[in-house]
Amino acid sequence: MARSRVCLVSLAVALLAGCDREPATKIVEVRPVRTIVAASQPAGEMVVLTGHVQAQDEASIGFRIAGRMIERSVNIGDRVEMGQVLAKLDPETEVNGLRSAQAALSAAQAQLTQSRAAFERQRSLLATGHTPRAQFDLAEKAMLNAQAAVDDAEAQLRIAGRRVRYTVLVADAPGTVTARGAEPGEVVQAGQMIVQLARQGGRDAVFDVPASLLRSAPADSEVTVRLTDDAAIVASGRVREVAPQADPVTRTFLVRVGLADPPGAMRLGSTVSGSVQIDTAPVVSIPASALTRVNQQPAIWIVDPNNLTVALRNIELLRFDPGTVVVAHGLEPGEIVVVAGVQALHPGQKVRLLGPQV
Template sequence: MRLNLLHKTPAAWAALALVAATATGAALLASPTRAAGDAPARSEGRPAMTVTAEAPQRTALAQRLTANGNLAAWQEAIIGAESNGLRLTHVAVNVGDTVRAGQVLATFAAETVEAELAQARAALLEAQAAAAEAAANAERARTLQTTGALSAQQIQQYATAEKTAQARVEAAQAQLRVQQLRLKHTEVRAPDSGVISARAATVGAVVGAGTELFRMVRKGRLEWRAEVTQAELGRLKPGTRVDVTAASGASVQGTVRMLAPTVDPQTRNGLVYVDVPEHPGLRAGMFARGEFALGQTDGMTVPQEALVVRDGFAYVFVLGDDQRVQQRKVQPGRRADGRVEVLGGLEPNQRVAVRGAGFLNDGDLVRVTTADSAPKQAPTQQSQAQAATK
């Protein structure tokens, strides 16, 4: 045998070498192919992540109605001049000042009024003197009535003069009261306590009667005027609690005082008047948003962690019998105490992935565990890739 190998020709040796090389290459190519084919088989049976699962629950959720509106003064008083043609000499308050009822806000020049008041007093004294003389003459005429010294016509004239003089006294008294009122009106006083919201009074100005000088928010009290649709108007009633948040960030709790008796025919919206407490962050004219508390109703909820938002839509991952998850688009509703109401897209008997749901994809194979034994933090994508290569 050994002798035969030694006597082979060079061509035979070349043929044997070619056969050996071909067999070795085939073996090398076959080995990676099998290894690559085995890897998917192993990865398909390995869970992508360990998650916790939970079925939807019926939860009592607060029923709320959201509305927008503006803050306004509960009542705004307009304070004007009651005297005509007088000059303002002093303005005591400015916008934002808090005033009390009866406080002097501005003062007019009183010299002219005082002079006219003195003239009215003198006219009254003159009328009273004339009335006294007329009364005495009428009394003497009546005593002479039986003597015949005076005719009946003369006696009647004295009596008429007495009444005329008395009427002049009353007219003079009325004129005196007018001048006293004018003197009183030279001081502009607050009709009620509140906050000055606008000022038009200027020192030195000569204004007419009825000219607006100040505006005041009575009692400093504000209200929120919410706009609701005609359908929602019937769900509200006086006394309903409202959480009001202004554009400044200030948040207060108000109460519905009354509902508007009419609806705007253009917008079909009605106003709801809500009393709000005093707060330094609230100003009349501010925009505010509020939520009316309408009681509680039951709803199907899932943990907020189970809700995954992708591309602007909300999803949950439903667990199948083969431990694979299916991505389901759902419609979220109210939120309370870490749970989210699901309005559609999920059946009550379906379990959803909770912890780790944000790292799942549709069709992933998962391992379900209890909340106590689940990892505290969801693994990152890098750790998942490292686990898959092991």
């Protein structure tokens, strides 16, 4: 019994001695991280679009009159010279019209000769007083009517002559046939496209461009154009024409880039890619490894330089590039961003910066 009391007293003394000691200091975990200092830099984005080569001047050639086409002497891909015959209409109706106009002119001229002779007789008789004034006036009127009939017949003859010439379709400039719109034997209408002619001269690279790119691209930017099947074939050009209205289906604008001295391999219809450098306002870019997510949004860890603790912050991204991201909002130049070790951090954690900050 005495022995038990001694043990209890010893235990009580030990507990009282423990109560007088100060609690042990809590160990704070300091995690090493790699960081960068955010800095603004000029933004340059290379935009690449796909298009094709067209002639700068391309015209649809057609007859000025309707008729049955009896001949088309060119096909797609043929090179033509100025004045070369492209197609012909059946000229029978127009030739008959020309003969009728010639006959009408001959009749009008005969009538004019007769009326003029009658007028001269009446004028001589009037001078001697052997004819009344009214008879002279009638002769003068008949002569003037005959002269008007001759003038009309001459005009009709010129029209008929032109219609005969219009039965033959000729090239108005040298170029290459790129399309055909009718075959021999068809009845064609006035103005209907018979052949499409890419006139010899400059070439354009044609692209469908989104409206957002038109707003951000410089007005006089230089475009580098390459053949898609052979990137070594290159030409440069500048924007020559922008469509005033967007395509109703694609909502893009047709842009023509005039090519300066295009190589011969850039044939009409060739598929090309056009690249242009777009410079925008300075932006802040960070390595993609700095990104994490919080509240279903992109976020980054920001280091407080005073106490070396970290905090999460949501950011808005402008675009992704290979290995980097461009920040639109949420990060200012000069702030310290954690770029390695982001998955092992928690808000308020102490960190130790590894290596020099760049």
